[in-house]
Amino acid sequence: MSSHAPSVSRPSSWPSSIVFVGIALVLAALPLAAGAGNYFLGLLISALILAGISLAWALLGNLGGMVSFGHAAFFGVGSYASALLSAKLGLPVLLSVPLAGVIAVGASLLMIPALRLSGPYFALAILAYSQIFRILATELSWLTGGAAGFQAIPQLPAVLGLDLASRSGSYVLLVVVVALCALVYALVRRSLVGTALRAIADSEDATRVVGVNSMLLKAWMLALSAFITGVFGALNAHIIGFLEPDYAFSGVWSVLPIIAAIFGGYRTTFGPIGGAVIIYLFDQVVAKSIIAVGHQILLGFLLAAMILLAPNGLLGLAERFLKGRRDAEA
Numbered sequence: 001m002s003s004h005a006p007s008v009s010r011p012s013s014w015p016s017s018i019v020f021v022g023i024a025l026v027l028a029a030l031p032l033a034a035g036a037g038n039y040f041l042g043l044l045i046s047a048l049i050l051a052g053i054s055l056a057w058a059l060l061g062n063l064g065g066m067v068s069f070g071h072a073a074f075f076g077v078g079s080y081a082s083a084l085l086s087a088k089l090g091l092p093v094l095l096s097v098p099l100a101g102v103i104a105v106g107a108s109l110l111m112i113p114a115l116r117l118s119g120p121y122f123a124l125a126i127l128a129y130s131q132i133f134r135i136l137a138t139e140l141s142w143l144t145g146g147a148a149g150f151q152a153i154p155q156l157p158a159v160l161g162l163d164l165a166s167r168s169g170s171y172v173l174l175v176v177v178v179a180l181c182a183l184v185y186a187l188v189r190r191s192l193v194g195t196a197l198r199a200i201a202d203s204e205d206a207t208r209v210v211g212v213n214s215m216l217l218k219a220w221m222l223a224l225s226a227f228i229t230g231v232f233g234a235l236n237a238h239i240i241g242f243l244e245p246d247y248a249f250s251g252v253w254s255v256l257p258i259i260a261a262i263f264g265g266y267r268t269t270f271g272p273i274g275g276a277v278i279i280y281l282f283d284q285v286v287a288k289s290i291i292a293v294g295h296q297i298l299l300g301f302l303l304a305a306m307i308l309l310a311p312n313g314l315l316g317l318a319e320r321f322l323k324g325r326r327d328a329e330a
Helices: 014-033 038-063 071-087 093-109 112-116 119-139 167-190 192-202 204-209 214-240 252-264 271-290 297-309 313-329
Strands: none
Touching (some): 014 038, 038 167, 038 192, 038 214, 071 093, 071 119, 093 214, 112 119, 167 214, 192 214, 252 271, 297 313
């Protein structure tokens, strides 16, 4: 008689993931197939930038168990880093963008002492760091242009005949970059590192007892989140062609990703993406038409309703629906 316990097969989430990937690809292709105009493509470009930051926030909030109110720091550092590298040093834009992500990682290293904090203390500490970077960008006017702003930022180049500076080209580029970030999120989430990080979020003391270096893993997750956010900050700078400290380090880049990630389901891979697109389009198309000034108050009501009706977010609700359909058909 074998002494080994019988293995228990666990249901895989891959079928649901494949369905959502297929739906996401179809939805991403629809605007171009339908010949969407520059205005609508511009809205989608901004929504995808928010989606990338939401994914980065979810990496830290879900896997790292750290709620951040300071992603504007990484976004702003990435924006200015790529703008300065390409405009003043003459680096190719496609090189300055990933280098801006690396520089954002360098900025995150300054925040490592804050990793010893938890809960609201960590959130507030990261928020303070973002304000420090905003003040630096304002005061170093000889480098950044200060409050007057930094102009003449080089545009995205043409690659393989596709002009990335055009609305359609920027849209295609951002779809690809967001998809790559979603793949990274999924791989980390399913890895042993992801398992260890979730265990740290549940009980950091317990993981230390079994020899897990919680500080190292959280620092790595902070760096990865900073890199992704810095890259999207850099891409945004080259798309809009202008920067000022109050915009680059605006609290919007810290708050909207949180709302989008929670609304879509930050514990899933595609939730932050879907949440960002829906939240941004709702804010710009619907909320603005209802309340011209202070329209983002409607986002608060929308988020509150989602938390009450579907705590796991929009994608969690969709997954529950699909599971119910499969169980009913079985």
